[in-house]
Amino acid sequence: MGNPFIIAIDQGTTGSRVFCFDDQGKVLSSAYREFTQHFPKPGWVEHDANEIWNGVRDLIGDALNKGGLNAKDAAGIGITNQRETSVIWDRATGEPIHNAIVWQCRRTASVCDQLKAAGNEDLIRRKTGLVIDAYFSGTKFAWILDQVSGARSRAEKGELAAGTIDSWLLYKLTGQHATDYTNASRTMLYNIETKEWDDELCKLLNVPKAILPEVKASRARYGVTRGGGALPEGVPVLAMIGDQQAALFGQLRVNPGQAKNTYGTGCFLLFNTGDQFLISKNGLLTTLACDAQGQVCYSLEGAVFIGGAVIQWLRDFMKFFGEAPESEQIIADIQDDQDEVVFVPAFAGLGAPYWDQQARGAIFGLTRDTDPARITRAALQSIALQSCDLVRAMEQDTGEKMDLLRVDGGASANNFLLQYQADILGTAVVRPGNVDTTALGSAYLAGMEAGIWPELSDLQELQSDRTRFEPKMDSGRRDHELKYWKKAVERVRGWVD
Secondary structure, three states, rough: OOOEEEEEEEEEOOEEEEEEEOOOOOOEEOOOOOOOOOOOOOOOOOOOOHHHHHHHHHHHHHHHHHHHOOHEEEEEEEEEEEEEEEEEEEEEOOEEEEOOEEOOOOOOOOHHHHHHHHOOHHHHHHHHHHOOOOOOOHHHHHHHHHOOOOHHHHHOOOOOOEEEHHHHHHHHOOOOEEEEEHHOOOOOOOEOOOOOEEEEHHHHHOOHHHHHOOOEEEEEEEEEEEEEEOOEEEEEEEOOOOOOOOHHHOOOOOOOOEEEEEEEEEEEEEEEEEEOOOOOOOEEHHHEEEOOOOOOOEEEEEEEEEEEOOOHHHHHHHOOOOOHHHHHHHHHOOOOOOOOEEEEEOEEEEEEOOOOOOOOOOHHHHOOOOHHHHHHHHHHHHHHHHHHHHHHHHHHHHHOOEEEEEOOOOHHHHHHHHHHHHHHHHOOEEEEEOOHHHHHHHHHHHHHHHOOOOHHHHHHHHOEEEEEEEOOOOOOHHHHHHHHHHHHHHHHHHOOO
């Protein structure tokens, strides 16, 4: 027997990662691959759930091989996932009945508009902490059931299973059908006060409870692997948690009043409120998160739909550069640091604090000398400006000034982005040594359940070095840039009739 380690599956929106962590919280090995994004219609986004599963299964083998690790020494598995992305599959065959509908997808916007017009906003807000939006899973489940022939009758008979990607991976690994509190709280079907699937909401959204998974704490024994691929039978799955709550736990922001912002495909600011179920007055969501022991607590959340994804768009569709990290290099030769080019990347509408499903992306302030570098700079600035909107809304809701912003996620490796974030907030920004805190959070929870780290104090000793960015922009320039940002946002709102 070798030393025990934790396998962390980090299943994201554009790619999947598998990490192996040792008992010091250090990465022994990792493996990554992107997968196909399907866009069947404008504003529609889908994933092939089987492609995701096959990729994760292969990545587990890759990570084990890279680290020279024996799967039998794995103390457990932690899963973290892109939230809200919705899958329905056949319980008998394990085959999806339709492509997964991604959290960014706008296909159910009209259904959400009908729910709002019928006066359901207060009901859903009071029970779920959410606004009515196509972002969440409930209307996606209903859409699949209505569009796939025979699906609704089969669902009523209990022949189908539904879930977010964590549930899908758990089913493929263990045969169990379950999810955790954090993912359940993102469906518009789960009552976050009573902690149960809500009959009234299931009826309202036309989703049979029979297809929904069992809900457990993020740190729990979910089942053991069935074998196949690189994993033998019997490896326990000990944690499941939505990616943003995983990052909150990975940063050990587990006490009321603590917050973090993650820069990934989107941007997500979470503020821990402990046992307080606060309803935002400034366009934020209330959602479930983890306390110091991996049990359920509440948090406020601000969600930006297009964060790092705007850089991928410049890479893949505009062909401005070959790799995302080059976005920092391409802007290095800009001679002046001031122009009025503003990029609002509302490709999937606007999330918090605006919640405008009909907004669309636009670039303003173009002149004859606007080149790819200046558009790239505006794109990077848009990530920070959207996050600034979240911070200000959070401060208004809580009545607390954020003295520093802890950050993580892949895009946070960009030093220009974080310096501009500090500048536009007028607040210090702190980045940890390991920015993959979504994977780290799920590993921490699984390791706690496995007994590797019995207490939070054991995890606090593992925290790595941090880089601090101090604000340098003068207040006049900051006000100028915020004025143009707000002007641009107003012009993209309600674009689609």
